[in-house]
Amino acid sequence: MKNYIKYFIFISLIVQTSHLFSQHSFTKQSARIANYDIKVELNTETKTLIGSQLLKWTNSSPDTISELQFHLYMNAFKNQNSTFMIESFFTSSAFDSQTYEDQWGWIEIINLQIDSSVDLSATCKYLYTEAGNKDDQTVMACPVRKILPNQTVDIKIDYIVKLPQAIARTGYYYDYFFIAQWFPKIGVLEYKGIRNAEKTKWNCHQYHYNSEFYANFGVYNVEITVPNEYYVGASGFLYKKKYNANNTKTLSYKAEDVIDFTWVASKKFIEFERVWKGTIVKVLILPEHINLANRHINAAIKAIDYFESVVGEYPYPNITIVDVPLDASQFGSMEYPTLISTLSVSFIPFWIKTPEQITIHEFGHNYFMATLANNEAEEPWLDEGFASYHEANIMQQNYPSVSFLGYNFETFDILRANYTLSDDKQIAPINNKSWEFPLFSYNVLTYSKAAIVLKTLENLVGEETMIEINRTYYERWKFNHPTAKNFIDIVNEIVKQKNDSTLGENMNWFFDQTIYHTYICDYELNTISNKAISRGVTQALSEFGFNWGILPEEINYAYESSVTLSQKGEMTMPVEILIHFESGEEIVEYWNGKDATKTFYYSGLTKILWAKIDYTDKILLDINKNNNSYTTEPSVVPVVKYSSKFLFALQNIIHFFGMLI
Amino acid sequence: MNIFRAYINGFRLTMRNHKMLFFLYAVNILTALILVVPFFQTLKIAANNTVEIESLLTGFDFNFFVDLAQTSAQKFLNIFSSLKWIVLVYWLLSIFFLGGIIKVFNKDKFSWRAFFVGSFKYFLRFLFISLIFLILQVLLFLMIWIPFVLATGVTKDLITNEQNLFIIAGILIIFHGILSVTLQMASDYSKYYLVFENKNIFRAILSGFGFVSRNYYKTFSIFIVNQIVPVFAFYIYFNLSRDITTQTIVGIVIMFIIQQIYIFCRIIFKTWRYASEYEYFTYLFLKNARIKASRMIFENIEVKTAETIRQWQDNRRKSENNQ
Numbered sequence: 002m003k004n005y006i007k008y009f010i011f012i013s014l015i016v017q018t019s020h021l022f023s024q025h026s027f028t029k030q031s032a033r034i035a036n037y038d039i040k041v042e043l044n045t046e047t048k049t050l051i052g053s054q055l056l057k058w059t060n061s062s063p064d065t066i067s068e069l070q071f072h073l074y075m076n077a078f079k080n081q082n083s084t085f086m087i088e089s090f091f092t093s094s095a096f097d098s099q100t101y102e103d104q105w106g107w108i109e110i111i112n113l114q115i116d117s118s119v120d121l122s123a124t125c126k127y128l129y130t131e132a133g134n135k136d137d138q139t140v141m142a143c144p145v146r147k148i149l150p151n152q153t154v155d156i157k158i159d160y161i162v163k164l165p166q167a168i169a170r171t172g173y174y175y176d177y178f179f180i181a182q183w184f185p186k187i188g189v190l191e192y193k194g195i196r197n198a199e200k201t202k203w204n205c206h207q208y209h210y211n212s213e214f215y216a217n218f219g220v221y222n223v224e225i226t227v228p229n230e231y232y233v234g235a236s237g238f239l240y241k242k243k244y245n246a247n248n249t250k251t252l253s254y255k256a257e258d259v260i261d262f263t264w265v266a267s268k269k270f271i272e273f274e275r276v277w278k279g280t281i282v283k284v285l286i287l288p289e290h291i292n293l294a295n296r297h298i299n300a301a302i303k304a305i306d307y308f309e310s311v312v313g314e315y316p317y318p319n320i321t322i323v324d325v326p327l328d329a330s331q332f333g334s335m336e337y338p339t340l341i342s343t344l345s346v347s348f349i350p351f352w353i354k355t356p357e358q359i360t361i362h363e364f365g366h367n368y369f370m371a372t373l374a375n376n377e378a379e380e381p382w383l384d385e386g387f388a389s390y391h392e393a394n395i396m397q398q399n400y401p402s403v404s405f406l407g408y409n410f411e412t413f414d415i416l417r418a419n420y421t422l423s424d425d426k427q428i429a430p431i432n433n434k435s436w437e438f439p440l441f442s443y444n445v446l447t448y449s450k451a452a453i454v455l456k457t458l459e460n461l462v463g464e465e466t467m468i469e470i471n472r473t474y475y476e477r478w479k480f481n482h483p484t485a486k487n488f489i490d491i492v493n494e495i496v497k498q499k500n501d502s503t504l505g506e507n508m509n510w511f512f513d514q515t516i517y518h519t520y521i522c523d524y525e526l527n528t529i530s531n532k533a534i535s536r537g538v539t540q541a542l543s544e545f546g547f548n549w550g551i552l553p554e555e556i557n558y559a560y561e562s563s564v565t566l567s568q569k570g571e572m573t574m575p576v577e578i579l580i581h582f583e584s585g586e587e588i589v590e591y592w593n594g595k596d597a598t599k600t601f602y603y604s605g606l607t608k609i610l611w612a613k614i615d616y617t618d619k620i621l622l623d624i625n626k627n628n629n630s631y632t633t634e635p636s637v638v639p640v641v642k643y644s645s646k647f648l649f650a651l652q653n654i655i656h657f658f659g660m661l662i
Numbered sequence: 663m664n665i666f667r668a669y670i671n672g673f674r675l676t677m678r679n680h681k682m683l684f685f686l687y688a689v690n691i692l693t694a695l696i697l698v699v700p701f702f703q704t705l706k707i708a709a710n711n712t713v714e715i716e717s718l719l720t721g722f723d724f725n726f727f728v729d730l731a732q733t734s735a736q737k738f739l740n741i742f743s744s745l746k747w748i749v750l751v752y753w754l755l756s757i758f759f760l761g762g763i764i765k766v767f768n769k770d771k772f773s774w775r776a777f778f779v780g781s782f783k784y785f786l787r788f789l790f791i792s793l794i795f796l797i798l799q800v801l802l803f804l805m806i807w808i809p810f811v812l813a814t815g816v817t818k819d820l821i822t823n824e825q826n827l828f829i830i831a832g833i834l835i836i837f838h839g840i841l842s843v844t845l846q847m848a849s850d851y852s853k854y855y856l857v858f859e860n861k862n863i864f865r866a867i868l869s870g871f872g873f874v875s876r877n878y879y880k881t882f883s884i885f886i887v888n889q890i891v892p893v894f895a896f897y898i899y900f901n902l903s904r905d906i907t908t909q910t911i912v913g914i915v916i917m918f919i920i921q922q923i924y925i926f927c928r929i930i931f932k933t934w935r936y937a938s939e940y941e942y943f944t945y946l947f948l949k950n951a952r953i954k955a956s957r958m959i960f961e962n963i964e965v966k967t968a969e970t971i972r973q974w975q976d977n978r979r980k981s982e983n984n985q
């Protein structure tokens with residue numbers, strides 16, 4: 002640790018930030034339905050947590066209820082029979098052997114009281130109806146005496162958590178602890194008017210392999226007790242520190258208007274901090290990645306600048322970026338309110354921007370997940386797709402693509418290729434519930450395809466309109482639980498204001514095709530024809546200085562030309578076609594793209610040389626842009642160029658192997 | 663002989679056989695063309711009449727190649743998967759012509775006859791040696807990296823912090839490189855032994871190892887310098903290639919010529935490596951042979967002298983007795 006003391010001194014000299022918290026005014030921003038006061042102690046030897054929480058929960062529905070539902074996420078790692086483990090059979094990130102009892106994790110409720118009632122924990126039952134898996138213990142339902150509308154109850158729960166060995170975002174890795182999805186978390190009681198709910202009903206899904214989370218907003222007061230030598234990072238901010246007699250310390254954190262609370266503890270963290278536009282950006286880095294600390298901070302700053310300019314003000318006082326050991330990558334690249342985890346590799350060169358990319362993506366989730374708190378389990382594209390779309394925008398704006406031996410590509414190109422090169426492009430629609438995605442399609446659809454759908458939308462409506470859409474969406478739905486429909490309504494509203502006739506009455510047609518269906522978009526420019534007529538006459542005329550534009554119609558035409566286009570997929574998009582004539586003249590045609598084919602006719606003294614559909618490259622969803630254009634004079638030069646590149650590469654490869662004799 | 667001498671003589675030897683260099687270059691480009699011709703045709707057909715391909719003139723277009731997959735993925739995959747056969751063919755050809763290269767080195771003047779006679783004469787035995795050394799290289803790889811992988815599973819400190827892992831891997835890579843080069847050198851010198859002493863394969867390999875171990879620093883230096891010089895050549899090529907724009911056919915042709923010159927240089931460097939090794943080997947080999955020969959002559963003289971003396975003594979005794 003000694004080596005790093007100078008960094009500590011350096012940092013504490015530059016930034017004395019604790020006073021900033023007292024300046025920040027904490028007005029109530031959300032409905033604060035589920036508020037937790039938690040006392041938790043980490044036993045680093047037994048890898049257990051002893052927790053005691055007082056949950057102040059309000060029945061915000063218009064109905065009297067007699068059941069509470071809780072997520073017990075840790076039970077997903079209790080044995081091979083949980084829904085999570087069954088669904089993750091194909092991946093090595095799940096445990097591959099059951100030989101070590103130590104690697105499993107679980108949560109056990111010792112005591113559950115409501116408004117000082119008797120212990121009700123014995124009456125609680127595990128709910129398994131959703132996946133039909135009787136062995137799943139990740140959702141617990143407890144019958145209670147009636148809770149009236151608007152009534153707030155005190156729910157006291159005592160529990161023990163055994164942490165699993167690093168798996169799916171949580172657990173321990175030697176003396177590193179990433180403590181996420183760790184406490185009994187009440188489900189969301191939805192009622193008519195909340196999201197898509199028809200009647201009052203618990204929304205409390207089992208923990209699925211692909212699914213993330215959904216919870217009400219609230220205030221979290223968490224007192225964390227750890228051995229003295231551990232550094233802790235947590236959601237919210239630290240406001241009290243107390244050293245105990247038994248060589249432990251108790252750290253008090255407060256997080257307001259958040260939907261979750263996550264914390265980490267390690268002996269090795271080194272802390273870096275910078276204040277940017279009133280937001281404290283903190284990095285807890287492991288010694289082997291210390292050279293990356295500034296890269297993470299700078300990336301977070303770029304993200305703050307971007308989001309504040311195109312979406313809205315960052316809603317929290319701080320953000321903590323947490324480094325994870327490479328061998329426990331299961332903890333990495335994860336987002337929680339005001340705490341994100343990244344993923345770094347020692348010696349990663351400056352021109353590989355993955356550390357930046359991950360930090361930017363996860364930071365974006367503090368808008369799309371933490372503040373615009375969609376149901377991540379039911380509509381995962383609303384957080385992953387939006388985070389990926391903004392991440393790609395930030396990457397393209399801030400980090401020009403690096404060229405390796407002349408080969409380079411942009412972030413959106415990669416996202417697009419993820420989709421267009423996937424085995425089955427029609428495997429599922431984007432708006433699926435997270436556990437309904439067929440094997441391996443979750444990432445491609447909720448991240449990549451959703452991001453290019455949003456980029457295509459941006460290209461169609463224009464960047465300015467898109468920013469207005471983002472800002473309105475954020476302003477109207479922050480600290481709330483938006484659905485896809487809420488977003489689409491805002492798109493329709495803003496686009497209507499813009500009065501762009503090419504886009505139609507509303508944008509439902511767009512989302513219907515891209516989000517709710519699996520249509521393929523593939524425009525093709527089939528052919529160009531130039532038919533020459535009465536060459537002699539026109540030749541003569543042109544010599545007298547006539548050009549085709551001013552020729553009277555009754556005079557012989559030089560060329561009768563046409564351009565034929567078709568739509569090979571089911572998706573229709575409005576497109577603009579650029580038609581280039583031999584004379585250098587260019588015409589832009591508009592096509593609503595609704596028919597299977599379309600032909601444009603021209604006549605004049607000049608012939609068409611080439612034409613291109615979607616010539617400004619708006620439709621990223623088009624799976625083959627090569628067939629969007631057609632030239633009557635194809636050039637073989639580029640083919641020669643790349644063939645000679647290929648030849649040179651081959652010559653070097655075979656020569657290399659020819660030396661190993 | 664110092665290694666500088668070996669380089670100079672090796673370079674002269676290489677250049678004296680320039681006809682052979684052109685021939686080896688032709689073998690290289692013709693082998694590569696087996697795949698380039700279908701690549702050219704497939705790319706031309708796949709590009710169809712698209713305008714997008716024009717973007718390849720100004721630079722690299724990731725989307726163009728990604729979208730080729732929609733129509734021609736299988737055709738390109740077939741070409742790329744044939745690469746392994748081309749590599750195998752060229753590997754065998756390289757072994758085949760090595761016999762000719764050594765034979766030609768041994769002549770005062772270049773002759774095609776010697777070149778092909780040498781190629782045929784030693785091919786099977788050289789192939790056998792190369793295969794044995796290939797197996798040794800694989801064993802070496804396994805011996806270094808299997809313990810490494812196993813150790814990462816056992817030693818907690820190794821995996822909790824990948825920095826240690828990378829440093830140890832880096833050291834192992836250097837270690838592996840040195841041992842692998844040693845094997846490569848032993849493989850080369852075994853072949854010279856096979857040619858010069860007409861030994862059987864296993865004796866030749868043993869002699870090869872013996873030679874390398876007796877003259878380790880010199881053989882190693884000869885090998886390494888012949889690896890470093892091409893790196894400079896690549897550096898020059900790389901800088902040239904960055905400055906040349908390939909947007910027109912003229913630019914493409916100029917680029918093509920530079921690339922082919924670079925490949926020709928690689929052929930020269932490879933031959934030069936064998937030539938300097940050959941110079942060094944034959945020098946020591948002949949020196950040893952001379953020592954051996956002169957020792958034999960000396961021993962003969964001694965024997966003869968002893969015999970002469972004995973005869974002289976005998977004769978004297980006889981004449982004394984006669985008197």
Ligand SMILES: [Zn+2]
Nearest residue numbers: 362366385388
């Ligand atoms: Zn994400």
